[in-house]
Amino acid sequence: MKKLFALPMLGLVLGAVAIAxxxxxxxxxxxxxxxxxxxxxxxxxxxxxxxxxxxxxxxxYQNSSLTTLTTRKTALLAARDKAxxxxxxxxxxxxxxxxxxxxxxxKSTLHTSRDxxxxxxxxxxNACK
Numbered sequence: 001m002k003k004l005f006a007l008p009m010l011g012l013v014l015g016a017v018a019i020a021x022x023x024x025x026x027x028x029x030x031x032x033x034x035x036x037x038x039x040x041x042x043x044x045x046x047x048x049x050x051x052x053x054x055x056x057x058x059x060x061y062q063n064s065s066l067t068t069l070t071t072r073k074t075a076l077l078a079a080r081d082k083a084x085x086x087x088x089x090x091x092x093x094x095x096x097x098x099x100x101x102x103x104x105x106x107k108s109t110l111h112t113s114r115d116x117x118x119x120x121x122x123x124x125x126n127a128c129k
Contacts, residue, residue, distance in 0.1 A: 042128035050121035057113040064106050072099040 072095055079091030 039128055043125065046121055046124035046128065049124070050117050053117040053120075054114060057110055057117070061106055061110045065103065068099060068102045068106065071102075072096070075099075 075095035075098070076092060079088050079095060082088045082091055
């Protein structure tokens with residue numbers, strides 16, 4: 001009796017595997033919903049422009065950050081050449097304040113530029129439809 005039950009179940013399992021394999025190998029996107037070559041080119045162009053802009057913004061941010069760090073280093077070393085303790089403290093505080101302000105401005109510019117690149121990308125993607 002167990003053999004009679006096992007054979008049909010084995011057939012069902014093998015049939016399900018065969019159907020699943022056939023479904024997986026066929027094209028899942030119906031022909032009417034596939035993207036044309038011009039749409040794909042438009043999407044790739046918009047994507048290329050967005051990524052190039054973001055890389056450019058980060059490169060500018062990185063270079064400006066290095067310049068700001070170098071400026072801070074120079075100011076802190078110059079502060080140590082002051083004659084009195086209060087002059088050193090004032091120069092150090094001023095150097096750190098300028099550094100913090102500069103980095104804040106750079107981060108703000110980076111975020112604004114990145115958001116602008118994404119906004120442009122979204123507009124271009126809508127135009128690709």
